[in-house]
Amino acid sequence: MSAQSGPRVGSSFLYDVWYVAGWGHELQPGCRTSRTILGQPLVLFRTERGDVSALEDRCCHRAMPLSEGTVVGESIRCPYHGLEFGTNGACVHIPAQDKIPSTARVRHFPLVEKDALLWIWMGDANKADIATIPDHPYHRDPAWAWRSAHYDVQGNWQLLVDNLMDLSHLPYIHPLTIGGDPELHFKTPTISTRLPNGVRVERKMPSSVPPPTYVAAAGFKGLVDRWQEIEFQPVFIRIHTGACDEGTGAYDGDRSHGLSMLGFHGITPETETTTHYFWSMATNIIRDDIPDLVFEQTARTFKEDQAVLEMQQRRIALEPGRQLVDIASDVGGRQTRQFIQRLFRAEQEGEAVVA
Amino acid sequence: MSAQSGPRVGSSFLYDVWYVAGWGHELQPGCRTSRTILGQPLVLFRTERGDVSALEDRCCHRAMPLSEGTVVGESIRCPYHGLEFGTNGACVHIPAQDKIPSTARVRHFPLVEKDALLWIWMGDANKADIATIPDHPYHRDPAWAWRSAHYDVQGNWQLLVDNLMDLSHLPYIHPLTIGGDPELHFKTPTISTRLPNGVRVERKMPSSVPPPTYVAAAGFKGLVDRWQEIEFQPVFIRIHTGACDEGTGAYDGDRSHGLSMLGFHGITPETETTTHYFWSMATNIIRDDIPDLVFEQTARTFKEDQAVLEMQQRRIALEPGRQLVDIASDVGGRQTRQFIQRLFRAEQEGEAVVA
Amino acid sequence: MSAQSGPRVGSSFLYDVWYVAGWGHELQPGCRTSRTILGQPLVLFRTERGDVSALEDRCCHRAMPLSEGTVVGESIRCPYHGLEFGTNGACVHIPAQDKIPSTARVRHFPLVEKDALLWIWMGDANKADIATIPDHPYHRDPAWAWRSAHYDVQGNWQLLVDNLMDLSHLPYIHPLTIGGDPELHFKTPTISTRLPNGVRVERKMPSSVPPPTYVAAAGFKGLVDRWQEIEFQPVFIRIHTGACDEGTGAYDGDRSHGLSMLGFHGITPETETTTHYFWSMATNIIRDDIPDLVFEQTARTFKEDQAVLEMQQRRIALEPGRQLVDIASDVGGRQTRQFIQRLFRAEQEGEAVVA
Ligand code: FES
Ligand code: FES
Ligand code: FES
Structure with a gap:
């Protein structure tokens, strides 16, 4: 066993895997929390109907953390000027504005609740296969x-x-x-x-x-x-x-x-x-x-x-x-x-x- | 309105403008304070006669912050070895030394009191025109x-x-x-x-x-x-x-x-x-x-x-x-x-x- | 005396000199302490017999600070998996392993006690001459x-x-x-x-x-x-x-x-x-x-x-x-x-x- 056989501590992340993002009970309906995963700040929230969502924690308008906002029905509302985003990250409401530009969206990450755990996929969304989420x-x-x-x-x-x-x-x-x-x-x-x-x-x-x-x-x-x-x-x-x-x-x-x-x-x-x-x-x-x-x-x-x-x-x-x-x-x-x-x-x- | 039309947050300062450096009442005669403006540490002081001055907050001798010193008459004295600087930044006294080298000076920034505000010019001093200081x-x-x-x-x-x-x-x-x-x-x-x-x-x-x-x-x-x-x-x-x-x-x-x-x-x-x-x-x-x-x-x-x-x-x-x-x-x-x-x-x- | 004659503050260390690493009374037999010198984290310890030693404060196995460990006889034991190192930095014991690889060692720095002071040599060990340690x-x-x-x-x-x-x-x-x-x-x-x-x-x-x-x-x-x-x-x-x-x-x-x-x-x-x-x-x-x-x-x-x-x-x-x-x-x-x-x-x- 030589020094050459020993490890170096890596400086990389694996992306295309399901990670635990939290415990399901941390997110009651209508609640949200801020959490950084693989260096990416996220807002995790549960809608009033009970769906969970993970979005980039940065409003596309003026970069306000959405995790400082409030869950309103099935959306989360930015606290600064009131833009609302659905669980898929698309903006669904801009105050005093009828047309919502297609660019008004924030990044969305697949988030699934299973066996009391919240599992998130941070990598290429096309590779996210719910069937591969671990059982516990x-x-x-x-x-x-x-x-x-x-x-x-x-x-x-x-x-x-x-x-x-x-x-x-x-x-x-x-x-x-x-x-x-x-x-x-x-x-x-x-x-x-x-x-x-x-x-x-x-x-x-x-x-x-x-x-x-x-x-x-x-x-x-x-x-x-x-x-x-x-x-x-x-x-x-x-x-x-x-x-x-x-x-x-x-x-x-x-x-x-x-x-x-x-x-x-x-x-x-x-x-x-x-x-x-x-x-x-x-x-x-x-x-x-x-x-x-x-x-x-x-x-x-x-x-x-x-x-x-x-x-x-x-x-x-x-x-x-x-x-x-x-x-x-x-x-x-x-x-x-x-x-x-x-x-x-x-x-x-x-x-x-x-x- | 597309994403392309939105702003980026700049990483620059405007220099050739009058900025508010403080409130006149913050500087009583004989007092000084430390303040950083556009990344430049400054000492702001008011002489005993009542003039205000803004100098680089770093003694030219051994880099001591002048804002730790004391106002002495119309000058500010460095607390470490006692060099004194006038309101224009020139050294006016070196203990136990008759000749003051011309290099013994610290940078000076135009500072004007008007309508209870202290206005400072951080840019090219040749462009500093007192007539352009805003009225309030x-x-x-x-x-x-x-x-x-x-x-x-x-x-x-x-x-x-x-x-x-x-x-x-x-x-x-x-x-x-x-x-x-x-x-x-x-x-x-x-x-x-x-x-x-x-x-x-x-x-x-x-x-x-x-x-x-x-x-x-x-x-x-x-x-x-x-x-x-x-x-x-x-x-x-x-x-x-x-x-x-x-x-x-x-x-x-x-x-x-x-x-x-x-x-x-x-x-x-x-x-x-x-x-x-x-x-x-x-x-x-x-x-x-x-x-x-x-x-x-x-x-x-x-x-x-x-x-x-x-x-x-x-x-x-x-x-x-x-x-x-x-x-x-x-x-x-x-x-x-x-x-x-x-x-x-x-x-x-x-x-x-x-x- | 011109500005050109003034010093710049250096950004270098002298290496080939004896530095004071501490006071002898700081290290009682069986005690160790953590100290950084010239940017190098060290563990200083005194064995039960009374010898003093300065080693790199990083276990060669998994980088644990040895200064969190314990002095055991004439060695210091890493707190994580129990490797032990002698005063010269060589590993002398690996639990459940008979052969100790020659790579299992940590860097050692000459440390000498004289006139109540601990003197350390951080430079080229070949140049460390005990005769040149200052008297006090x-x-x-x-x-x-x-x-x-x-x-x-x-x-x-x-x-x-x-x-x-x-x-x-x-x-x-x-x-x-x-x-x-x-x-x-x-x-x-x-x-x-x-x-x-x-x-x-x-x-x-x-x-x-x-x-x-x-x-x-x-x-x-x-x-x-x-x-x-x-x-x-x-x-x-x-x-x-x-x-x-x-x-x-x-x-x-x-x-x-x-x-x-x-x-x-x-x-x-x-x-x-x-x-x-x-x-x-x-x-x-x-x-x-x-x-x-x-x-x-x-x-x-x-x-x-x-x-x-x-x-x-x-x-x-x-x-x-x-x-x-x-x-x-x-x-x-x-x-x-x-x-x-x-x-x-x-x-x-x-x-x-x-x-
Ligand atoms: S920053 Fe979010 S609505 Fe303006
Ligand atoms: S550092 Fe100011 S007088 Fe020496
Ligand atoms: S890290 Fe020191 S024994 Fe494992």
């Missing part, structure tokens, strides 16, 4: 309880991908919650696999001592069979961690009697140096306050990660192109970076990605 | 009462010109004070006229319901004949608004029996993205607390405008050269921008402006 | 009492050199403490001399009235023979000021019966526009609270200087290359700047400096 059934399955959050991370989005694809930092950054014994973490083999549209990293820890959060949530009395399954797709990550009593079939697909924690991590670049981190944590133990307990410990853990990413970013910003050095535990992160690099190149060459 | 007789006429203010606007100066030359934003931005009925505003014809050295916009609202501020100030009992007269000269605006009882001669020049509000708006670029806004409001009803009432409502109204300009600026800064789309009510603003463009070109070509 | 015996001589400080100055380092090499600012900036009578200061001849590796400025004030601090510290009853001796070496300054009773041999080297104040001024660029100012004040009158009294008056005085430098910097930043105008009292400062310029040129040409 845990958000609609009553057998799971979940909670959600939105963190604003002052760091490049790829740092967050690295962080989640390589859990070898757990004993160092999260000693108090989910970290556990460094020896255990480092001795566990990590298997990283390319998927048709992503990367999967897997670790098994059979017959191990359950960490404190697990005992608190599931009441384990003895050793457990643990698993960590991480799946990257552009650009979000699902992490399934959990444990069953030792030898009760966890590695044969029979896990419903144990503890499952299903994390969803929507990773959406705000700018080159800042990232929207939309995450949720679902658990299969939904009695009492277990989901809250799991969520609160997770929230604290992810705040620790956020602080790390922001410190990394400050150093990387000083010398953005400088080579880094890989170590053995980077196998999953490296495969993910290579996959992302192929997507970048494919977009730049205007080709479909051959997975 | 309302500031010296005891028949009028006036109050003044200085707002620091975080926006390009042309945004403020746009705002004042197009009052169609009143019902949207100022619904609570001077806005009134949107229908009335939009149905009123706007007449825009080129003047020898500016642009004039005029609107008449005969037989209309007076807005709350008018009733409070003038006690109107019935309908009124209203007017709005806006005059741009480089680079300030006078706005005369008011009303008389319906049919009592307001449109024939007989207005003294009604309510007149005479706004002066000195618009002085601080930098490309910030503007000094020196304004005063004079009224012909000077009894009781009417002038204060009018001023306070105006001050609140202009703060609403300031917030709008600052939001526009943030969007425009992201894509400064991007085309905007005009609408019908932009007639006065557009004519003003065209006039300003001609002044720009004339300055760049070094010619006198042919109006 | 006052820090180890029990006949002197001293106190130290670290100011962060928001200004270019050469502004601080100028300030200390030309004390003609004393009556203007420090009227309340060490300033004294402007006439006295300006009439005193200043003798500036080139030394083999620096510049020396000297002023004698025989039979003068002692300033308040002097009387308070030494109890002078009549006139005194004062001296100010300033010596610049790259890049620190020693200032010896003091006084003896008139005619008691002060100018013949017999000063132990008077008051001596020996200032050490380590001037270390943090960035082009900010400077670490490590200073100490030693005095030969060590009874009672005299050293504290002298230190506190000095600390207040240097804070006044700091404010001046920061105001200068803001003006200079606007037009960095612009010519300044010298005056007569700049003789010492000018000679120092010329000396520094020669060092710059010598470094750029890769030659040894011929003094």
Whole structure:
């Protein structure tokens, strides 16, 4: 493993993918919010009838942010001189003027609500295929309880991908919650696999001592069979961690009697140096306050990660192109970076990605 | 009206004009202040005898800001090693040194006090003609009462010109004070006229319901004949608004029996993205607390405008050269921008402006 | 003296010199701190055995600041994934990995503790000669009492050199403490001399009235023979000021019966526009609270200087290359700047400096 094999932190965005733009519950009917994605300021709003829309947050008349305006019926009204724009960005009303010029419109971005998430397409609108929006059934399955959050991370989005694809930092950054014994973490083999549209990293820890959060949530009395399954797709990550009593079939697909924690991590670049981190944590133990307990410990853990990413970013910003050095535990992160690099190149060459 | 007809926000200053640099009362004898105009840091000071001066705010010795120093007689003394400079920028004293080198001077800008305003010339000093400094007789006429203010606007100066030359934003931005009925505003014809050295916009609202501020100030009992007269000269605006009882001669020049509000708006670029806004409001009803009432409502109204300009600026800064789309009510603003463009070109070509 | 003779504020660093990186007492065993020098972020740490080290503050693995980590024995451990680096910057431990690649190292800078100061070499390590580290015996001589400080100055380092090499600012900036009578200061001849590796400025004030601090510290009853001796070496300054009773041999080297104040001024660029100012004040009158009294008056005085430098910097930043105008009292400062310029040129040409 040489310095030459290490990554450089990219300075580009992927465009032709569905990104998480927010949580559906953030936009009540008649409400709007301002949000920047891939450097583009947007107004997100929901009409009174309930449709959601993402428009460029800049009135075509005098550049006023539309997000300072008001939703009026099925349109958003600019606060300065009262122009109104429909969900597709076309101007539908100019005060005291009958004819609306065809140039009076603002840019519109496809926005779709699905499984409690708002998905946006920032790239070539002709390539936006609603059928390719990811599923996240845990958000609609009553057998799971979940909670959600939105963190604003002052760091490049790829740092967050690295962080989640390589859990070898757990004993160092999260000693108090989910970290556990460094020896255990480092001795566990990590298997990283390319998927048709992503990367999967897997670790098994059979017959191990359950960490404190697990005992608190599931009441384990003895050793457990643990698993960590991480799946990257552009650009979000699902992490399934959990444990069953030792030898009760966890590695044969029979896990419903144990503890499952299903994390969803929507990773959406705000700018080159800042990232929207939309995450949720679902658990299969939904009695009492277990989901809250799991969520609160997770929230604290992810705040620790956020602080790390922001410190990394400050150093990387000083010398953005400088080579880094890989170590053995980077196998999953490296495969993910290579996959992302192929997507970048494919977009730049205007080709479909051959997975 | 096509997108091509809309303005771009300029990134230039006019130099060969008199700008408002401040209010005379800001500079008491022996006092100095720091102020940046057209990107140039200045020290403004008044000598003990009463003369005003504007010098570059940077000592020629070691670049110390002279505005941190003290006025000593007819000079300003640098706080670091005690060099003193006269009102014309020449060094008049170096401690422990008899000969003063001719290079020991700082740049000087013509500054003239007139009608309570300080007028400065930032351009070619050879073209500075005191006879061309604008008059504002309302500031010296005891028949009028006036109050003044200085707002620091975080926006390009042309945004403020746009705002004042197009009052169609009143019902949207100022619904609570001077806005009134949107229908009335939009149905009123706007007449825009080129003047020898500016642009004039005029609107008449005969037989209309007076807005709350008018009733409070003038006690109107019935309908009124209203007017709005806006005059741009480089680079300030006078706005005369008011009303008389319906049919009592307001449109024939007989207005003294009604309510007149005479706004002066000195618009002085601080930098490309910030503007000094020196304004005063004079009224012909000077009894009781009417002038204060009018001023306070105006001050609140202009703060609403300031917030709008600052939001526009943030969007425009992201894509400064991007085309905007005009609408019908932009007639006065557009004519003003065209006039300003001609002044720009004339300055760049070094010619006198042919109006 | 013409404008052409004045300095420009440089935008370069000297590299091949020993700089003060801090005070030894700042780093207790097992402690680390983050510090930027010549634009380079560093972690300074002291091992448990007591060695000091300066490393690049950026882990070679994923750019995490090592200064957020912990000292473990004789190494510093990165907080993210646990890599450990020895005092020479080589990685000595990677969790769960036997072979350490030779590329796993961070840049190391020579750091030496001497006379309570930490001296660092930021330039070509082959030229770092420990024998050339300056002595400062006052820090180890029990006949002197001293106190130290670290100011962060928001200004270019050469502004601080100028300030200390030309004390003609004393009556203007420090009227309340060490300033004294402007006439006295300006009439005193200043003798500036080139030394083999620096510049020396000297002023004698025989039979003068002692300033308040002097009387308070030494109890002078009549006139005194004062001296100010300033010596610049790259890049620190020693200032010896003091006084003896008139005619008691002060100018013949017999000063132990008077008051001596020996200032050490380590001037270390943090960035082009900010400077670490490590200073100490030693005095030969060590009874009672005299050293504290002298230190506190000095600390207040240097804070006044700091404010001046920061105001200068803001003006200079606007037009960095612009010519300044010298005056007569700049003789010492000018000679120092010329000396520094020669060092710059010598470094750029890769030659040894011929003094
Ligand atoms: S800026 Fe939006 S309507 Fe004028
Ligand atoms: S900087 Fe103004 S007198 Fe020296
Ligand atoms: S960033 Fe330092 S060990 Fe990974």
